[in-house]
Amino acid sequence: MKIELTDTTASAIDRALIQGRRAIGTPVVGMVLTMVIVTDEENAYDSIKAAEGASQEHPSRTLVVIKRHARNPHGSHRSHLDAEVRVGSEAGTGETVVLRLYGEVSEHADSVVLPLLLPDAPVVVWWPVHAPDNPAKDPLGALGQRRITDAFADVAPLRALQNRVSSYAPGDTDLAWTRLTPWRSALAAALDQTEVEVTSATVEAEAGNPSAELLVRWLQAGLGMSIDRKVSAGPVITVVRLGTAHGEIVIDRSEGPLATLTLAGQPTHSLALKIRSTSELISEELRRLDADGMYAIALRGEGSADTRHI
Incomplete structure (x- = not known):
């Protein structure tokens, strides 16, 4: 089941999640964590598919944050939030919310994400590409107990890896390490x-x-x-x-x-x-x-x- 929301708010998204779960008869209690994926449009599809696959073992709420600095669909630069809520077969064994942030709201993504985190559950933040220089001090990264980057996706992988040395904080990891x-x-x-x-x-x-x-x-x-x-x-x-x-x-x-x-x-x-x-x-x-x-x-x-x- 998919629910499209245009020019919306975090409260409206939360209501849509409740509506979707009621429609398919799926409770939220089975979810063990919140996965926050920070990506772009180009890599969003593959990232969501990977998260859905992982949700077979770790049922989770997946929040996909896509920052759009270009004009929004309405042809302006005003602050704007669109969302796509997926539950049931559209979201693996958990639920997925794709958040598209336009204009000034994209600079405050943590304020959008925070009300949507599962209560009393761990938060994992994953950057499939374009990770910040210091993940632990990034506003979204600061929400997570674990922060996952991937140096291999960087244009200069070894330089990205070296940046991780100086910025490392407990909870950081990288898929280059997981592959080993x-x-x-x-x-x-x-x-x-x-x-x-x-x-x-x-x-x-x-x-x-x-x-x-x-x-x-x-x-x-x-x-x-x-x-x-x-x-x-x-x-x-x-x-x-x-x-x-x-x-x-x-x-x-x-x-x-x-x-x-x-x-x-x-x-x-x-x-x-x-x-x-x-x-x-x-x-x-x-x-x-x-x-x-x-x-x-x-x-x-x-x-x-x-x-x-x-």
């Missing part, structure tokens, strides 16, 4: 099997990839050594080599989603290291809403990150 979970788990498991000292490490990946950079920093923090970087054809990370006195530990994903794990004195193992969808990445992030201390360590590339315990 299978790699980190595989490396930790490999080290658990061998229990030998790592004397050298090399990461081979496509140039300028923020996930590869975070992996290098994580290994650097955990192993206490410099990590060699090599550029490969990709996609993303292709090979990680850990040198030991008994031979190399190698995870090689140079072809397709299936990787091979090589340990000295053991047969080669196959590992599933597919490139996961955005919906899967968001679902993973929503499983834990506390601060991700390991991300903070990896971001800075220093400290104590025991690679045996992920």
